[in-house]
Amino acid sequence: MTLQTSPSVTRALVLFSGGQDSATCLAWALDRFDAVETIGFDYGQRHAVELSCREKVRIGMASLKESWASRLGDDHMIDATVLKSLGETAMTHDVAIETTDAGLPSTFVPGRNLLFLTLAGALGVRRGVGVLVGGMCETDYSGYPDCRNDTIQAQAETLRLGLGKPMTIETPLMYIDKAGTWAMALELGGQGLIDLIVEDTHTCYLGDRTHRHDWGYGCGTCPACELRAAGWDRWQVSR
Template sequence: MTRSNKALLLFSGGQDSATCLAWALDQFDHVETIGFHYGQRHDVEMSCRETIRRTIPDLKPEWAGKLGQDHVLDLSVLGQMSETALTRDVEIEMNEDGLPNTFVPGRNLVFLTFAGALAYRRGITALIGGMCEADFSGYPDCHKDTLDAQMNALSLGLAKPMTLETPLMFLSKAAAWELCGELGGEALVEVVNRETHSCYKGDHETLNDWGYGCGTCPACELRAAGWRGYEAGQKGSSGK
């Protein structure tokens, strides 16, 4: 059921946020998007955003006219203070603390703070994010408890109840592809597969059956495994 209000989507240009865009258009009357340049080595994801914004609303008549303004903020200082494989051209590996060195400390907390401030100015109280703690790289700022605490702080600091919708929070990557199909059918799956970017190394030239990417970084491995699971499920449901 469509809600009679507005939402601001944290929109990176990746698989998860593109799926969340379709979900948001199903759920809200008016959806705005926000993206961040933060020195990410896969900044090519930002160039994918406009194609996705232009394409997805045309897939279903009920989505037409719901997508509002796009906002892009420069948070390059986050990359300047983060010596990570996501903001530096270094080999991707695991740190001694068990986290991959692609973890940018505080990234989602900073994103939510700026998104919350923008939403406040725009008269929006609902944020949407593609964070997931079921099938992810282990980043602590993707956990629901962390995000709930941050949203509580935002609500208190802005003196206005702010909410965060995370439709992918407890879904595997395969289930996220399934949700994509449920929302917009094969047409949406095709758009998300071919037009989004997930690869941490910024490879948007190598086309695989699951989309563009190097195929070896953690983001590509998660996306590829999810696609395999989704394909297997589709074949099973069709009796092939």
Template sequence: MTHPSALVLFSGGQDSTTCLAHALTRYQRVETIGFDYGQRHHVELQQRQVVLRALRARFPAWRQRLGEDHVIDMAVLGQVSETSLTRDMAIELERSGLPNTFVPGRNLVFLTFAGALAYRRGLQALVTGVCETDYSGYPDCRDDTMKAMQIALSLGMDRRFLVDTPLMWIDKAATWQLAHDLGQQGDAAGGGDALVELIVEHSHTCYTGDRSRRHAWGYGCGTCPACQLRAQGWARWRPSRAAPSSD
């Protein structure tokens, strides 16, 4: 194995939880990093701890691989961003064509700090859940951006990093399927369904931070772009087993 260890950029959402499962099947030593940047959906920082505890409890094959968790204070990012993820404002499209949920430079900053931590911790791969398939057009989620960041981090720190993007070319329906496939490798009672159930019950994706409404696919407002993508992916992946939503 060229890269025996990894640092997962872990927000506590569906995508990053799936990426964490991917890392736990691929790397011998895995740590996690989260960022507090004043996000409106701050509840994700609470849920990420719930997800980590649940993974350790339900997946014995991964328990020994899952190491330390790190949370970085990135309040300055929220201070310089005028977006609907960092301000109490309606979610809408900007003149640029991008939604105002786009936080300029967020993934670039996250990867830079993750790289610095990985350097200190001796971790070789950075695993992140960005993708170009089901996304809102964010330029810092593109494959070219990730390749450029891999080169910049490796050159700037004089250490060869891998930026691992397991979701880059799959949609949300395929992300649900990937979680199911990965869960079958985690030695948990219930197999792949166990990881899907964990993601549904404990992960958080909703941009408004709403955990008062439970749907077949998890908790959320049901109307923000993140909820819509998650719900549509669930409906395409498991229409015959999806229970009616609470709406």
């Protein structure tokens, strides 16, 4: 369904997984755009618990600022399980998290971000949105080639050409580390946003919601937990 909107209204569509990075990006977008919608993807991920966190985070985000509540619009959930059918990865199947013979982490899902951005762009055109917002980062990341700025900007150009509409991809976390992500969240939403991220977002690749740490829930040993925990510790020292 195409959404009719005034050209004077700035609109953004946030790729929102339910994790720390996308929650911070959602807050960033709510601070900058008149209307913000979210899009999530079920790709058969082992940590599907992140999808169940999404609405609680959205509700919590809207409660932090009146302006955020008025700007936060519809959420869209997309079936992207075709990614799981293409082959095994540690993100979609019960296989070890390790470095593969290709030199990439086994958690790398080939084409994931490219597909997500393509689907988000297609929805964005129908919703009158010309800005996509994603939490891709090449500072603190797991070596995924589709998180690099070159990849993202090439994809933005592909979307502009292929959709025949202006399309920008904003990546506010691209050049900051996880400590910087925590600091950005505090600046955007104060301690309330920090508490929301700690309690209600999910990052752990193994889907662990039983172990509570200072930085949130997770197994504490997978690459996602290690990055989040290390960033928290660096941020605490720098405060």
